[in-house]
Amino acid sequence: xxxxxxxxxxxxxxxxxxxxxxxxxxxxxxxxxxxxxxxxxxxxxxxxxxxxxxxxxxxxxxxxxxxxxxxxxxxxxxxxxxxxxxxxxxxxxxxxxxxxxxxxxxxxxxxxxxxxxxxxxxxxxxxxxxxxxxxxxxxxxxxxxxxxxxxxxxxxxxxxxxxxxxxxxxxxxxxxxxxxxxxxxxxxxxxxxxxxxxxxxxxxxxxxxxxxxxxxxxxxxxxxxxxxxxxxxxxxxxxxxxxxxxxxxxxxxxxxxxxxxxxxxxxxxxxxxxxxxxxxxxxxxxxxxxxxxxxxxxxxxxxxxxxxxxxxxxxxxxxxxxxxxxxxxxxxxxxxxxxxxxxxxxxxxxxxxxxxxxxxxxxxxxxxxxxxxxxxxxxxxxxxxxxxxxxxxxxxxxxxxxxxxxxxxxxxxxxxxxxxxxxxxxxxxxxxxxxxxxxxxxxxxxxxxxxxxxxxxxxxxxxxxxxxxxxxxxxxxxxxxxxxxxxxxxxxxxxxxxxxxxxxxxxxxxxxxxxxxxxxxxxxxxxxxxxxxxxxxxxxxxxxxxxxxxxxxxxxxxxxx
Amino acid sequence: xxxxxxxxxxxxxxxxxxxxxxxxxxxxxxxxxxxxxxxxxxxxxxxxxxxxxxxxxxxxxxxxxxxxxxxxxxxxxxxxxxxx
Numbered sequence: 333x334x335x336x337x338x339x340x341x342x343x344x345x346x347x348x349x350x351x352x353x354x355x356x357x358x359x360x361x362x363x364x365x366x367x368x369x370x371x372x373x374x375x376x377x378x379x380x381x382x383x384x385x386x387x388x389x390x391x392x393x394x395x396x397x398x399x400x401x402x403x404x405x406x407x408x409x410x411x412x413x414x415x416x417x418x419x420x421x422x423x424x425x426x427x428x429x430x431x432x433x434x435x436x437x438x439x440x441x442x443x444x445x446x447x448x449x450x451x452x453x454x455x456x457x458x459x460x461x462x463x464x465x466x467x468x469x470x471x472x473x474x475x476x477x478x479x480x481x482x483x484x485x486x487x488x489x490x491x492x493x494x495x496x497x498x499x500x501x502x503x504x505x506x507x508x509x510x511x512x513x514x515x516x517x518x519x520x521x522x523x524x525x526x527x528x529x530x531x532x533x534x535x536x537x538x539x540x541x542x543x544x545x546x547x548x549x550x551x552x553x554x555x556x557x558x559x560x561x562x563x564x565x566x567x568x569x570x571x572x573x574x575x576x577x578x579x580x581x582x583x584x585x586x587x588x589x590x591x592x593x594x595x596x597x598x599x600x601x602x603x604x605x606x607x608x609x610x611x612x613x614x615x616x617x618x619x620x621x622x623x624x625x626x627x628x629x630x631x632x633x634x635x636x637x638x639x640x641x642x643x644x645x646x647x648x649x650x651x652x653x654x655x656x657x658x659x660x661x662x663x664x665x666x667x668x669x670x671x672x673x674x675x676x677x678x679x680x681x682x683x684x685x686x687x688x689x690x691x692x693x694x695x696x697x698x699x700x701x702x703x704x705x706x707x708x709x710x711x712x713x714x715x716x717x718x719x720x721x722x723x724x725x726x727x728x729x730x731x732x733x734x735x736x737x738x739x740x741x742x743x744x745x746x747x748x749x750x751x752x753x754x755x756x757x758x759x760x761x762x763x764x765x766x767x768x769x770x771x772x773x774x775x776x777x778x779x780x781x782x783x784x785x786x787x788x789x790x791x792x793x794x795x796x797x798x799x800x801x802x803x804x805x806x807x808x809x810x811x812x813x814x815x816x817x818x819x820x821x822x823x824x825x826x827x828x829x830x831x832x833x834x835x836x837x838x839x840x841x842x843x844x845x846x847x848x849x850x851x852x853x854x855x856x857x858x859x860x861x862x863x864x865x866x867x868x869x870x871x872x873x874x875x876x877x878x879x880x881x882x883x884x885x886x887x888x889x890x891x892x893x
Numbered sequence: 894x895x896x897x898x899x900x901x902x903x904x905x906x907x908x909x910x911x912x913x914x915x916x917x918x919x920x921x922x923x924x925x926x927x928x929x930x931x932x933x934x935x936x937x938x939x940x941x942x943x944x945x946x947x948x949x950x951x952x953x954x955x956x957x958x959x960x961x962x963x964x965x966x967x968x969x970x971x972x973x974x975x976x977x
Contacts, residue, residue, distance in 0.1 A: 590958040712950040790943035798951035
C-alpha cells in the first residue's frame, strides 16, 4: 500500500545519481532542485502510516508521517538544498551525490514508522557520510573516514542487536516510545547515543568532521547527530539519564572548544555542545522540553551550517584552518565576516536570532519542573556557548590580529548560500510563529518578554566581558587536546603492535626450538647410520651362510626333540 | 582600499568601542531596576544575577580548561604530520 505518495527519502537517494551523471548547468540545477522536490514531497506525507509492506513476517512502515517526523524531514531537506547551493563550485564529483544519499537517509529515518526501516536508513547514512569525508581526497581525510566508519559500524551493530532483541521480546517492529528497562532497549539507546556524539565516544565527531572538504563539513554537521536527536525524542523522551548525558556533552564541548586551534574543530566541539542542550531537553521530557529540543535541532542545523559555510569559505580562500594562522579577514571578506557573525550570534541565542527562540524553551522547561541544578547548569552553559563559539570563532578567524592575509570573498553561489541561511537565522528569531507551528506539541510560550530579553543580554554581554578580560589565557597555540580517540589512535595500535611483536618473537623461539630438536634427531640417526657404526656393518657371505646353517640345524634338532 | 585604514584598525575607534561596551554593560544591569525579571528560583532574585553568574562561570570554565590543558595538551602533529 503506497497511496500514490512518493517517498521523499528515496527520491533524494535515487536522484543523487543526477548530479553524478549530469554536467554543467544541468548538474547545478539538479543539485539545488532535487532537495527542494524532496522538501515538497515531505509536505505531501499525511499523518499515519503511508507505505506498508511485509518483510520477514513483519509489517514494516517505510513511510509514516506526523508533526515530529515532518519537522525533521523538512530541516534535513532544507539543509541539503542550502548545502548543495554552497557546494555548487565543488570540483569533487562524489561529494554532493554522497551528501544527497546521506541527507536522503536522514529523511528516511525521520519518516520511518518501524525499527527495521530506521536501521536500514541508519546504516546507509553511515555509508553516505563516510563517502562525503572520503571524497575530500586527502590522506588525512581517508584515515579519518576509516576511524569514523569504524565507530559508526560499531554503533550500528549495537543498534541492530537492540532492535533484534526488542522485536523478539515484544513481537512488534513499530518505532514508538521505549524505556531503558531491558538489555535490548539499553542497546538501542546506546546505538542512538553513539550517533548523537554522547560520551564516552564523543571524540569521533571532532576527529572526523574537520577533515571534510570546505563544503563537505557543512553537510556532515547537519544529519547524523540530529537524526539521533530525532530518534531519542521518538524513543526515549523523559529518560532522566539523558539530562545528565546532555549536560556532560554541553560542558565537554565548551571546554574542548576553548582549547582548540582548528577553526572547524572548534565548531565541531560546539556541535556536541549544542546537541547536549537538545538531549538534556529530551531527558526533561515535558511538552515544553520536547518542543524546545526539536526547535533547537531545527535552528541549530541552520546556524551551524552557516558557521561552517563561513569557515569553509575561509578555508577555500586561504587554505588555512588554524586560528593561530588566521585573523583580520574582515578587511577583505566583509560578507563572510557578517554572515559568520550572525551564525555566531544565533548559536549564542542572542535576542532576535533563531537560537534565542528555541533554546530558551529548554531552559523554561527546567524552570517549570523546578529543576534548580539543571537550570543553573544550562544557564552556565548558555554563557559558555557565547564564550567558545559566539565570540571565539569570529574573533580568532575574522578579527584578532592582522595575519596579513587578504583573501577575496568566495564564489557567488557560496555567498548566496550564506546570505540565505543568515536571513533564516534572523527571520526565525524575529518571527518565531511559523517554526512554533511546526513543533510536535502546541506551543504556549512567548520568548520576547522584557524580563527574558534583559536576563539573556546580561548573561551574554558579561560572558563577552569575561572573554576579553581573560583573552591572554585564550591565546591560540598550535596544539591539540587529547581525547578518548587517543585510545584507538595511539593505545590500541601500540597494544596491537606490541602483541604482534610478542607473537613474532614467540613464533621465532618456537621455530628455533623445533629446528634444534630436528637437527639433534637427525644427528643421532646419522651417527647410528655411519658406516663404522655397529648396526651399519656388513657381514661376509660366508659367515652369513654359516649362521643360516647353524639356525637350520638348530631347527631340525628342535623338531626331533 | 589600502590607502585608508579600516575603521576597526584605528585605535581611537577601538577605545570608543570598549567604552560603548562598558556603558551597555552598566545599562543592562541598571535596567533591572525598571524591569521585573520574575525570578523563579531564590538565587535569581539576587541583584544582577545573570551578570555576575555569566561572568563568573565563564572565568571558571576558562580556568578549568587551562588546567585540563596542562594534562592533555599536545603538539598538533601528535598523531603524525598533516593529521592534526
